Amino acid sequence: MHLKEAKGILGPHNGMNISRGCVHGCIYCDSRSKCYRIEHDFEDVEIKSNAPTLLEIALKKKRKKCMVGTGAMSDPYIPIPENLSNIRACLELIDRLGFGLAVQTKSDLILRDLDLLLSINKKAKCVVETTLTTFDEELCNIIEPNVCGTKRRFEVLKIMRDQGIQTIVWLCPFLPFINDTEENLSKLLDYCIEAGVYGILCFGIGLTLREGNREFFYSKLDEHFPGLKETYRKKYGFNYIVTSDNNDKLMKLFYETCGKHNIICNNEVLFEYMRTFTDKTEEKAAEQGELF
Numbered sequence: 001m002h003l004k005e006a007k008g009i010l011g012p013h014n015g016m017n018i019s020r021g022c023v024h025g026c027i028y029c030d031s032r033s034k035c036y037r038i039e040h041d042f043e044d045v046e047i048k049s050n051a052p053t054l055l056e057i058a059l060k061k062k063r064k065k066c067m068v069g070t071g072a073m074s075d076p077y078i079p080i081p082e083n084l085s086n087i088r089a090c091l092e093l094i095d096r097l098g099f100g101l102a103v104q105t106k107s108d109l110i111l112r113d114l115d116l117l118l119s120i121n122k123k124a125k126c127v128v129e130t131t132l133t134t135f136d137e138e139l140c141n142i143i144e145p146n147v148c149g150t151k152r153r154f155e156v157l158k159i160m161r162d163q164g165i166q167t168i169v170w171l172c173p174f175l176p177f178i179n180d181t182e183e184n185l186s187k188l189l190d191y192c193i194e195a196g197v198y199g200i201l202c203f204g205i206g207l208t209l210r211e212g213n214r215e216f217f218y219s220k221l222d223e224h225f226p227g228l229k230e231t232y233r234k235k236y237g238f239n240y241i242v243t244s245d246n247n248d249k250l251m252k253l254f255y256e257t258c259g260k261h262n263i264i265c266n267n268e269v270l271f272e273y274m275r276t277f278t279d280k281t282e283e284k285a286a287e288q289g290e291l292f
Contacts, residue, residue: 001045001080009054013275015069016055018086021045023078024106025146027220028173031073034212045074047082052089059097066277067125068094071104075147079109091116098281100124102274104170106131108148108156114163121165125278127198128160131170134179135187142224143175150191157195166198168270171254173207176235177228180205180244182253189257199264199273205250206243209236 009016021042022031032042040046048054059068068090070076076087091113094101101120103110110117110128120126130153134140140149160167169192174180185205192200209217221229236242244250258265264273 003049005050006048010058017074018051026144032213067100069102077105077107077109095119102127104129106147129168154191161196168199171202174205176244199270205247
């Protein structure tokens, strides 16, 4: 871990990353790709030491309240004390200034900040997102080795449901010949149904590979799935999008299941939902006005 002062914090859609790099060790991580120009060792997480200060400046300049997103490139709940202090300070600002939040994480450390998520959700909108890849806990320990397992993430989803916080699951990636099976998809969907998720983001049955994350992924295939790297090379070459042969069958099952259980599965609709601010204080005031 090392500290660095950043020049800015919010992106075009009000997304922020309070760090660069990760220690979760997910074998498929796209954030390792060279196009993101991370110039330090990926596991030597770069903490943006001035993230809360930059966020306060940026939010106070806003003419209208908005949703603040975090976690798209770097998990905000990387288990490093300086990082955890930063994310809590940022959530306190979002809460105090009345903005909304869409936070994406694979870690149950988010429960540490449940008090702030609840406070944000009372005044605006709070959306908690998590990634599910496999119901098989042993396989999860291989492909996502340094973060809590799928069952624990399922428990987090249920806690959020019980507290009235909407949840969205990123159902990805599906690694060909590893977790791209009907049994895996069905059991993950069962988790989503039981947890009462608002929506599921799915980008097809497969994954993306490009320079940087491809090499790391292949090294992990050699380590845990001997011989599979050659199968990938022969079948997919240097393709960016790697699509499973089971894509059509499993996507049909995905859409049918979501439709049956009224789970939103349109990616564009879900992204729009996460970016749309809701002022619950105004809604409550309007409701009270109607009563009188």
